[in-house]
Amino acid sequence: MDHKTGDKKKAQEEERVRRLSSDLHCEILDLSAGDNIPEGCKRTKKIKTTYPPRVSVETPVTRPVDAAEFMNAASQGKVNVIDVYLADGGNPNAQDELKRTALHRASLEGHTAVVQMLLEKGADINLKDQLGSRAIHCACRGGSLGVVKALKSHGADLNVRDKLYSTPLHVATRTGHTTIVEYLLSCGAKMNSRDREGDTALHDAVRLNRYKIVKLLIAAGADTKIKNHCDYRRE
Incomplete structure (x- = not known):
């Protein structure tokens, strides 16, 4: 009886050692990133689902746009809204309570496409806001090189001064x-x-x-x- 029990324990120990050796072998193969891993060692991996980046599409504007919405659109870079406002005969040089134009706002926020559109539609590059700043001052404050270049190409004075005599x-x-x-x-x-x-x-x-x-x-x-x-x- 004792002999049989001893043989059984010995068999269990050998089986445990065999499993440990097999597991260790699989780990080594995994770490080495080998392609020829035995079928029994392969582990099921979760496949990550990737999605393409979401593309922002502007919704077509089919209603009239007033001056206030036009000004906000210039700050937010909404070309479609600005296009509708200007196409309906809106004033490209409308000013807010601080005497800033849409060109001032777009220049500050770095919206090059909006700046180009406004300039092509008759926006006055030399209009001053309440502090005497032109669009070029706003562009330099905002830090967009593209906007600065666009204003320069349309004749912006790079040495113009505001009320504090500050240049761009x-x-x-x-x-x-x-x-x-x-x-x-x-x-x-x-x-x-x-x-x-x-x-x-x-x-x-x-x-x-x-x-x-x-x-x-x-x-x-x-x-x-x-x-x-x-x-x-x-x-």
């Missing part, structure tokens, strides 16, 4: 848009223009720790000796 270069520098600064400099924008405080773009870049822009301005020949009004008051 001042605005791009303060908002830290290095690519815009580089483009303005390549187009010959005046780098030593001073705002109402006497600050040049270089003053702004140094004050705001815009290290890359400081390097760009100095490399382009910005005058490092110009004093602002604060410097004069210290003397």
